[in-house]
Amino acid sequence: xxxxxxxxxxxxxxxxxxxxxAFFDVTGKQKNISIMPSxxxxxxxxxxxxxxxxxxxxxxxxxxxxxxxxxxxxxxIIPWRPTTGKVVRMFCNILNPDGTPYxxxxxxxxxxxxxxxxxxxxxxxMIGTEVxxxxxxxxxxxxxxxxxxxxxSYMDIAxxxxxENIRREICFTLEQxxxxxxxxxxxxxxxxxxxxxxxxxxxxxxxxxxxFKWIVNTKAASNGLxxxxxxxxxxxxxxxxxxxxxxxxxxxxxxxxFIVGGILKHIEEITYFLNPTQASYERLGSYKVSxxxxxxxxxxxxxxxxxxxxxGSRIELRSPDPQCNPYIALxxxxxxxxxxxxxxxxxxxxxxxxxxxxxTAKKIGVKTLPLSLEDAKKLAVQSxxxxxxxxxxxxx
Numbered sequence: 001x002x003x004x005x006x007x008x009x010x011x012x013x014x015x016x017x018x019x020x021x022a023f024f025d026v027t028g029k030q031k032n033i034s035i036m037p038s039x040x041x042x043x044x045x046x047x048x049x050x051x052x053x054x055x056x057x058x059x060x061x062x063x064x065x066x067x068x069x070x071x072x073x074x075x076x077i078i079p080w081r082p083t084t085g086k087v088v089r090m091f092c093n094i095l096n097p098d099g100t101p102y103x104x105x106x107x108x109x110x111x112x113x114x115x116x117x118x119x120x121x122x123x124x125x126m127i128g129t130e131v132x133x134x135x136x137x138x139x140x141x142x143x144x145x146x147x148x149x150x151x152x153s154y155m156d157i158a159x160x161x162x163x164e165n166i167r168r169e170i171c172f173t174l175e176q177x178x179x180x181x182x183x184x185x186x187x188x189x190x191x192x193x194x195x196x197x198x199x200x201x202x203x204x205x206x207x208x209x210x211x212f213k214w215i216v217n218t219k220a221a222s223n224g225l226x227x228x229x230x231x232x233x234x235x236x237x238x239x240x241x242x243x244x245x246x247x248x249x250x251x252x253x254x255x256x257x258f259i260v261g262g263i264l265k266h267i268e269e270i271t272y273f274l275n276p277t278q279a280s281y282e283r284l285g286s287y288k289v290s291x292x293x294x295x296x297x298x299x300x301x302x303x304x305x306x307x308x309x310x311x312g313s314r315i316e317l318r319s320p321d322p323q324c325n326p327y328i329a330l331x332x333x334x335x336x337x338x339x340x341x342x343x344x345x346x347x348x349x350x351x352x353x354x355x356x357x358x359x360t361a362k363k364i365g366v367k368t369l370p371l372s373l374e375d376a377k378k379l380a381v382q383s384x385x386x387x388x389x390x391x392x393x394x395x396x
Contacts (some may be wrong), residue, residue, distance in 0.1 A: 001073040004044050007090070010075065011037050017085035020078070021048060021068045022210075023092045024106055026057035026393050027276070028325025030210055032089070033068065043070050047095050057393065058104060066102055068092040074207060076177040080218060091207055103392045106327035107203065113334040113389075114202045121341045123255070127205035127330060128245040130196045131322055132187050133216055134228040135163055144226035146234065148191025161186045163193045166223055170195060173215050179208050188287065189237040199247060202334060206326040209242070213322070229322035231275065231283040239283030242322045244333065247314040256313055260295050260304055261347040262340020263317065263333060267293055267303065269383035270332040271369050272376035274320040281372050283321060290318060292366040294351040301355040303369070319369065328390065335389045 002010065011019065019040055022032040033050060035043060042048075047067030052059040059066070070090040081087035094105035101108045117123055135149035150162035158164045167184040174181050174195075184195040197208055213229060220227035232239040248255065275281065285291035288300065295304035295315075305316045320329055339345065355361045370376035380386050 002075045004072045007070075007072045007075050008040060008044075011040060011088070014077075015084065015086055016088050018081075018087045019043075019070075020087060020089040021070055021092050022089055023068055023094055024210070024325065024327065025055050026104055026106065026325065026328070028106070028210070028327065029056070030214065031055065034087075040070075043068070044072070047099075065097050067095040067097065067099075069095050071107075076211070079173055079176040080222070091210075106325055106331070107206075109331045109390065110203055110206060110327045110334075113331045113338075117334050117338055121255075121338060123341070124249040125202060125334060125337070126199035126247045126249070127202050128182070128197050128199040128247075129205060129209055129326070130194060130241070130243040130245070131209060131212060131229075132192060132194045132240040132242070133322065134189060134233045134240065135166065135191045135193065135220055136226045136228055136233070138224060138226055144228070148189070148234075149225055150186075151190045152186050153190075154188045155185050157186075163191070166219055166225070167193055167195065169219050169223075170212075170215055173219065174212065177211060177215070179211060187238065189234065192238060192240070199245070202330050203327075206330055209322075209326040230279055231277060231321040231323055232279040232286075235282070238287040239279075239289060240322050241283070241289060241318065242320045242324065242326075244317045244320055244329070245314065246317065246333070246337075255341055256306070256315065257347050258340040258344055259337045260306070260315060260340070261345030262336040262338065262343075263304065263315075264293055264295065264347060265340065265345055266332070266336040266383075266385055267319075268370060268376075269379045269386055270329075270336065271319070272373070272380035273328050273332055273386075274324050275369075275376065276325075276373075277323050278373045280321050280323065281370070281376075284319065284369060284371075288356060290355055291368050291371070292355045292361055293369060294355060294366050295347065296351040299351060299355075301353075302351050306350075328393070332386070332389055335385070339385075 018034050020032045020034050047069045052066040053061045053064035070092050074091040078087045094102040137147045152160040171181045180198045182196045182198045187194045216227045290303050294302045296302040297306050353360050
């Protein structure tokens with residue numbers, strides 16, 4: 001992790017010619033502005049201005065000035081750019097003109113949530129994600145098709161698995177940018193792939209997802225392919241998920257039920273932000289994706305799974321998909337966990353039934369997640385919890 005002075009030295013010593021300052025709109029779409037090395041010190045001291053009225057969900061033209069403040073700890077060389085006259089990237093926090101944090105900056109929201117969890121609950125929460133994506137062929141005009149890159153299935157190997165080399169390229173590039181991938185493999189769908197990450201703090205986990213999607217899109221394009229992170233690229237095949245694995249560092253094993261209880265209590269009202277497109281609701285309830293609000297030990301048919309663990313302090317939330325803004329998703333999940341811990345929210349007994357069997361699920365009467373984007377949006381708009389966490393961010 002770099003400091004400001006180390007970044008300034010690095011840029012001078014390593015022949016860096018362009019610095020890309022990256023930030024995110026409220027949907028999680030990455031934006032950036034490039035500056036020259038001569039502007040870097042000013043960026044650290046005063047911030048680099050940009051037009052907030054041109055960014056979705058930010059400000060109107062009459063108060064459109066905001067500033068980007070680079071986070072030196074996120075410095076990374078962009079390895080596919082020239083080695084002479086290097087290009088580097090840093091993520092930024094967004095400031096108002098008076099230097100105060102901007103209320104719609106999703107990185108700041110996540111930093112504040114993580115700090116509150118540590119200060120009020122004494123927990124350091126660690127996050128690991130599992131992100132799925134499809135690789136599709138391009139047509140003669142270079143436009144994406146719905147023809148998968150291969151027709152392999154779960155954990156198949158080459159020659160059936162055509163994505164093996166691209167996944168290797170992606171993992172090497174992640175390592176070059178300071179990110180440790182844990183595992184990679186072919187997923188269930190034709191042309192579908194998954195790469196998993198080691199646990200890290202929440203902000204690093206969200207930064208890693210953003211970097212990962214950028215690398216995947218770049219490597220797919222360089223191989224004449226299109227990467228699709230949408231929740232349901234093919235109607236009759238498995239959808240893309242982004243499972244969120246949560247562990248925590250605390251001496252009290254008894255906190256896990258309260259964390260699960262808090263997430264289950266708030267899951268309906270935050271689903272809009274975990275599953276933000278209509279296609280998200282075509283994925284829920286199909287191909288081993290639970291739509292039922294339940295938890296279970298080792299049970300992959302439940303919304304929350306508690307895997308076998310020696311320390312008993314890990315959970316897996318299985319409903320989110322890669323179209324979500326990971327910063328906002330993790331912010332809401334952390335605040336739900338805080339509510340569970342502080343108010344000792346109890347949870348029902350673990351579900352041992354197979355909820356992928358609709359008849360079984362209906363028989364035991366398990367409640368479902370919102371079943372459409374519109375239903376999820378209504379719950380989010382009406383939620384005092386969401387308003388208290390996200391403040392001025394408008395459900396758009």
